[in-house]
Amino acid sequence: MSRTEHLMSLMTGDEKHSAAATSTLDVIRVLYERVLKVSPESAGDPARDRFYLSKGHGPMAYYAVLAEQGFFPEEWFADWGSYDSPLGYHPDRNLVPGVEIGSGSLGHGLPLAVGTALGLRAQGLASRVVVLVGDAELDEGSNHEAIELAPALSLDALTVVVIDNGSSSYTVPGRIERRFATEGWHAVTVDGRDHDVLEKALTHREFGRPNVVVATVEGKY
Amino acid sequence: MDARTQFALTAADLVESDESVALVYAEISGQFFGDVERRHPDRVVNVGIREQLLVNVGAGMALSGMRPILHTFGSFLVERAFEQVKLGFGHQDVGGVLVGSGGSFDISSAGRTHQVPGDVALLDTLPGISIHAPGNALEVDAALRATVGGSGLHYVRVVGQANRETHPFRPGRFHVVRRGGGATVIAVGPVLDDVLAATAGRDVTVLYANTIRPFDAAGLRAVLSTPDVVLVEPWLAGTSARHVAEALQDRPHRLLALGVPRVEHRHYGQPEEHIAAHGLDAAGIARSLETFLSPAAA
Numbered sequence: 001m002s003r004t005e006h007l008m009s010l011m012t013g014d015e016k017h018s019a020a021a022t023s024t025l026d027v028i029r030v031l032y033e034r035v036l037k038v039s040p041e042s043a044g045d046p047a048r049d050r051f052y053l054s055k056g057h058g059p060m061a062y063y064a065v066l067a068e069q070g071f072f073p074e075e076w077f078a079d080w081g082s083y084d085s086p087l088g089y090h091p092d093r094n095l096v097p098g099v100e101i102g103s104g105s106l107g108h109g110l111p112l113a114v115g116t117a118l119g120l121r122a123q124g125l126a127s128r129v130v131v132l133v134g135d136a137e138l139d140e141g142s143n144h145e146a147i148e149l150a151p152a153l154s155l156d157a158l159t160v161v162v163i164d165n166g167s168s169s170y171t172v173p174g175r176i177e178r179r180f181a182t183e184g185w186h187a188v189t190v191d192g193r194d195h196d197v198l199e200k201a202l203t204h205r206e207f208g209r210p211n212v213v214v215a216t217v218e219g220k221y
Numbered sequence: 222m223d224a225r226t227q228f229a230l231t232a233a234d235l236v237e238s239d240e241s242v243a244l245v246y247a248e249i250s251g252q253f254f255g256d257v258e259r260r261h262p263d264r265v266v267n268v269g270i271r272e273q274l275l276v277n278v279g280a281g282m283a284l285s286g287m288r289p290i291l292h293t294f295g296s297f298l299v300e301r302a303f304e305q306v307k308l309g310f311g312h313q314d315v316g317g318v319l320v321g322s323g324g325s326f327d328i329s330s331a332g333r334t335h336q337v338p339g340d341v342a343l344l345d346t347l348p349g350i351s352i353h354a355p356g357n358a359l360e361v362d363a364a365l366r367a368t369v370g371g372s373g374l375h376y377v378r379v380v381g382q383a384n385r386e387t388h389p390f391r392p393g394r395f396h397v398v399r400r401g402g403g404a405t406v407i408a409v410g411p412v413l414d415d416v417l418a419a420t421a422g423r424d425v426t427v428l429y430a431n432t433i434r435p436f437d438a439a440g441l442r443a444v445l446s447t448p449d450v451v452l453v454e455p456w457l458a459g460t461s462a463r464h465v466a467e468a469l470q471d472r473p474h475r476l477l478a479l480g481v482p483r484v485e486h487r488h489y490g491q492p493e494e495h496i497a498a499h500g501l502d503a504a505g506i507a508r509s510l511e512t513f514l515s516p517a518a519a
Binding site: 046092093094100101102105107108111112113114115116117118119120121122123125141142145146148149153 | 240243245263264266268269271273274277278279280281282283284285286287289304305308309312313314
């Protein structure tokens, strides 16, 4: 068991986690360990890279990675979800160091990320904004407003990573990548468990257009 | 100059003069923003007909450290995208200035889809939001400059109905327009002229509020002569009644709350016809006051 999984077990009480609890784990680890320029020391730096966890439910992997990166102490895990704990079942940026947005209601993170990418560009900052959404979260129409606008405004600081565990009720194989590509995004689909492949895909940048990485993981059920 | 044109001019000037200010809109009012958008394409952004995105793009900009102005018709800005306002600004705890035009009946000929008498009642569910009802174009200019230059979350309601006199922007404090020995009448935003006309022959106090949240409870208590309080609001009747009740919870009082009724008003025509139909013109306000203040009703 990795250090991160050990930290997760402090929250879940399990040595083995359900697929749902860990669907985001590898992507978030690769982002913080290999891709994003952000740390507890640079958490207040306007030029830091941003990670927006839009799919706010099942945040244990996110919390575990943040704690492992040193954003907050792992002692916080003992009573997570309790009245006085900053760690809830949906993360709150005003309670947890390192958390960039409060999320839980689906379909907000990507539109917020579009605004942040625009704001950073207007301020001449070269930071990246990486936003994680779930495949079923893309049911929310608000995402599609953002998927259309981001390439139209050439937001190349923006990266979307879709965790695809096939949980949308009306899923169509291959549709996510095709939909983003149709709107002008650079789009790839990769193995959401392979760290080297994820690193390559998440590090990739396209001049003048945003990119999406569809990270496929095993089904929820 | 009308209030909406003034808003556009002031917003453009704020974008020109402050690099931290952004203007986000959704097609509506684009005819006013061409020059400033060409000069500052990174800070003046048209998101197309996408109001959910409008609000969250503004909130996302605020998260990056900018001060956003967000604008479209109030109906789409507040009602269509309300969860974006609640979460994008409120829950994230970032600030910005929402500017809704049209109000309760400016776009009367377009029908219910373009009318938003419920905007203030809905926004009033959000903790900490400041709500401004400038009474004419000059008050729009002052409110926008102060709120964009300040901090926190604000709603500025830009409408066609206008007062002749201009009062300073003074959030949290009502203006005492007239002192009398009888009832206290609170005129909110552009209804002041009609309130003054309706009360011309009466010994009443008239307060004027071009900011209604925060509500000036101390100001109301300070001028109260008799237990009679009248609220005249250009949006849903009774929207501020809760604040009157809280301000006067230890003082015997009775309240007449005038405004737009909740029943859907299925008529087109001109704004003036809607104002009259809602009893918010001088004659209508005078009739309501007569009933409320006549000895038989007491």
